[in-house]
Amino acid sequence: MIYLGIESTAHTFGIGIVDDKLPKEKKIIANVKDSVTTKTGGIIPAKAADHHVEVCDAVLRNALVKANLKLEDVDVIAYSQSPGIGHCLRIGAMFARTIALKYNKPLVGVNHCIAHLEIGRLVTEAKDPVLLYLSGANTQVIAYEGKKYRIFGETLDIGIGNFIDCFARELGLGFPGGPIVEKLARAEIENNPTENKTPHYVELPYCVKGMDVNFGGILTNLKQKIKHMNAHKKEHQTKEHTHCYYTKESLCYSAQETVFAMMVEVAERALAHCDKKELLLGGGVACNKRLQEMCEKMCKARGAKMFVPANEFLIDNAAMIAWLGLLQYKAGDKLKIEDAGIKPYLRTDDIDVAWR
Ligand code: AMP
Ligand code: MG
Numbered sequence: 588m589i590y591l592g593i594e595s596t597a598h599t600f601g602i603g604i605v606d607d608k609l610p611k612e613k614k615i616i617a618n619v620k621d622s623v624t625t626k627t628g629g630i631i632p633a634k635a636a637d638h639h640v641e642v643c644d645a646v647l648r649n650a651l652v653k654a655n656l657k658l659e660d661v662d663v664i665a666y667s668q669s670p671g672i673g674h675c676l677r678i679g680a681m682f683a684r685t686i687a688l689k690y691n692k693p694l695v696g697v698n699h700c701i702a703h704l705e706i707g708r709l710v711t712e713a714k715d716p717v718l719l720y721l722s723g724a725n726t727q728v729i730a731y732e733g734k735k736y737r738i739f740g741e742t743l744d745i746g747i748g749n750f751i752d753c754f755a756r757e758l759g760l761g762f763p764g765g766p767i768v769e770k771l772a773r774a775e776i777e778n779n780p781t782e783n784k785t786p787h788y789v790e791l792p793y794c795v796k797g798m799d800v801n802f803g804g805i806l807t808n809l810k811q812k813i814k815h816m817n818a819h820k821k822e823h824q825t826k827e828h829t830h831c832y833y834t835k836e837s838l839c840y841s842a843q844e845t846v847f848a849m850m851v852e853v854a855e856r857a858l859a860h861c862d863k864k865e866l867l868l869g870g871g872v873a874c875n876k877r878l879q880e881m882c883e884k885m886c887k888a889r890g891a892k893m894f895v896p897a898n899e900f901l902i903d904n905a906a907m908i909a910w911l912g913l914l915q916y917k918a919g920d921k922l923k924i925e926d927a928g929i930k931p932y933l934r935t936d937d938i939d940v941a942w943r
Contacts, residue, residue, distance in 0.1 A: 588662040590916070591650075591686075592909025595679025596671025596699045597723055598623040598630050598763075600639040601905030602650035604661070605913055611709065617653040618899060618906035619646050625762045629752055630723075636674035643682055650905075658690055665912020668696030669933035671724070676929040684927050694922040695912040699903075700725055700935045701736050703869035705914060706907035711894035713867045719854045719882065722870030722903070723748035723763075726800065726850070728857045729935055731943065737936050739857040740798030747846055748872045750802035754842055757813045758835055768839045769875050775840035787837040791845045798856060800849045809842060847878045851885050858891055867894045871902040918942040 588608075594601040601620030609616070621642040623635050651657065666683035667676065687694045704718040717739070718729040726742035745753075748765060755764020760771075775786045792808055794801045816833045854866060866886050872878065879895055886893040900907065918941040 588913075589654075589656065589660055590663045590665060590909045590913045591661045592697070592905045592907070592912050593664070593666040593679045593683050594620070594699070594903055594905035594908045595639050595675050595682075596667045597675055597903065598635055599903040600642050600646055600675075600679070601903065601908075602646050603904060603906030603909040604650055604654040604656065605906065605909040606654075607913060614709070615906045615910070616656075617650040618904055619650040619653060620904060621646050622903075627756075627761070629749075629756065629762050630672070632672045632674040635672065636678050639675060639678040643678065647682075658686060661686075661690070661692060663695060663912060663916050664692050665695040665697050665908050665916070666927075667699045667702070667908050668928075669698050669930035671699060671929075671931055673929065673931045676931055680927060680929050684924055687924060687927070693916070694924065694927045695915050695920055696922050696927060696930075697908050697911045697915065698933065698935060698938050699908070700727060700729065701938065701940075702907035702911040704729060704736065704867065705911045706900050706904075707867040707869055707894060707896050709910055710896045710900050711867065713865045713892075713894040715863060716865035716867035716894060717854060717857045717861060717863050718867045718869050719850060719873065720869045721747045721850060721872035721878070723752065725870065727935065728798070728850075728853050730857060730861045730863060731940070732861060734940055734943075735936050736938065736940060738934070739860065740800065740853040743796065743799050743801040744803045745806075747800075747802060747850065748870070750806055750846065751842070751872065753806055754809050754838075757810055758838070763871070765872055765875065768843065769877065771836045771839035772843045772877060775834075775836035786840050787834075788844060789833060789837055789841040791841055793845060793849060795849050795852055798853055800846075800853060802846065805842070805845060809838060812838060843875070843877055847875075847881050850878070851881050854882065855885050855889065858889065864891045865894060866891055867896075869896070869901060873901045874898050914942040 592603040604617040728740040
C-alpha cells in the first residue's frame with residue numbers, strides 16, 4: 588500500500604510518500620519540502636500559512652514525480668494534525684481533506700512529535716529509545732511507557748530552536764539561526780584569538796528545574812550582553828580600540844554549551860529513570876554537531892547507544908507523517924472527513940498508542 592503524508596505544523600510544508608511493500612531501508616520513496624526562511628524576522632503565522640498555500644501544489648507534484656506515482660495510486664492520506672501553529676496546520680488539514688474527498692481515500696491524523704520518534708525507529712536501529720526532541724517550538728524528552736509516549740521533561744516556556752532563533756535575530760544573523768550560531772560557536776573553538784586558544788565561555792544562567800528546562804531568562808541575559816557589545820562597538824568609532832569582553836563567537840559558543848548541557852542532563856536522567864539504553868535524537872536543533880558530540884559522550888559514559896537519523900529526518904519532514912500514518916492505519920485508525928480537523932495544543936501523552 589502507498590501512504591502519502593502531509594506536514595504543515597510550522598515553517599515547513601512537505602509531502603512524503605511511503606511504499607509499504609519495500610524493505611525497511613527503501614520504504615520512503617519521496618520526501619519533498621519547502622520551508623519559510625527570512626533575512627530579518629521569524630515565523631509570522633499568517634505569512635507561513637500563505638507560503639504553504641503558494642507551494643503546496645508544486646511540492647505535491649515534485650513528490651509524485653520522485654515516487655513515479657499518480658494521486659490515484661495512493662491508498663491512504665496522513666496529515667500532521669497536532670501540535671503546531673493553527674494557521675499552518677489548517678492548510679495541511681484542508682489539503683488532506685481535499686485530496687481525500689476528490690480521490691475517495693481514507694484519512695489519518697498524526698501527532699508531529701510522535702512522528703519524529705517513529706521515523707527515528709524506522710531509519711536507525713533504535714528499538715525502544717528515549718527521544719531527545721529539540722525543534723523550533725518543541726523541546727521534550729519522550730519515552731514509551733505503559734501504552735503511551737510519555738513526556739519525562741520539557742521546556743516550561745519557549746522551544747530550544749525558538750531560543751536559538753531569537754538569539755540569532757538579536758545578533759542580526761537571519762532565520763533560521765541555528766546553523767549560523769553553530770558555525771560561529773565552532774569558530775570560537777577553532778580559530779580562537781586568545782593566547783591559550785581556549786574558547787571563551789561567558790557565564791550564563793543554567794535553568795534546569797527537576798526534569799524541565801526554560802530558556803526565557805537565558806535569552807534576556809544574552810540580549811543584555813548583545814546590547815552591551817553593540818554599545819561598545821559604537822564607542823569604538825570615536826575612542827581608541829579596547830577589547831569588548833564579548834564577541835558574537837563567544838556568545839554563540841556559550842549559549843550552545845549552556846542550553847545543550849541542560850538538555851543532556853535531563854536526557855540522561857530520563858535514561859536512568861526509564862532504565863533504557865538508547866538515546867534517539869530528533870528535531871532541527873539535533874542537526875547540531877556539538878549537541879551530537881555532547882550526547883555521544885554522555886551515552887558512552889553510561890553504556891547507552893546514541894542514534895542520529897540523517898538531517899532530512901531530523902528537521903520537520905513529511906516522510907515521518909506518512910510513516911506514522913501507516914503505523915496508525917494498520918492499527919485500525921481512520922478519521923471521518925468531518926472529524927479531520929486540527930488539534931494545535933494536543934500533547935504527546937494524550938495519545939493512546941495502538942500500534943506498539
Ligand atoms: P524543526 O522545527 O524541527 O524543523 O527545527 C527547526 C529549528 O532547528 C530552527 O529553530 C533552527 O534554527 C534549528 N536548527 C537547524 N539546524 C540547526 C543547527 N545546526 N544547530 C542548531 N539549531 C539548528
Ligand atoms: Mg518538528
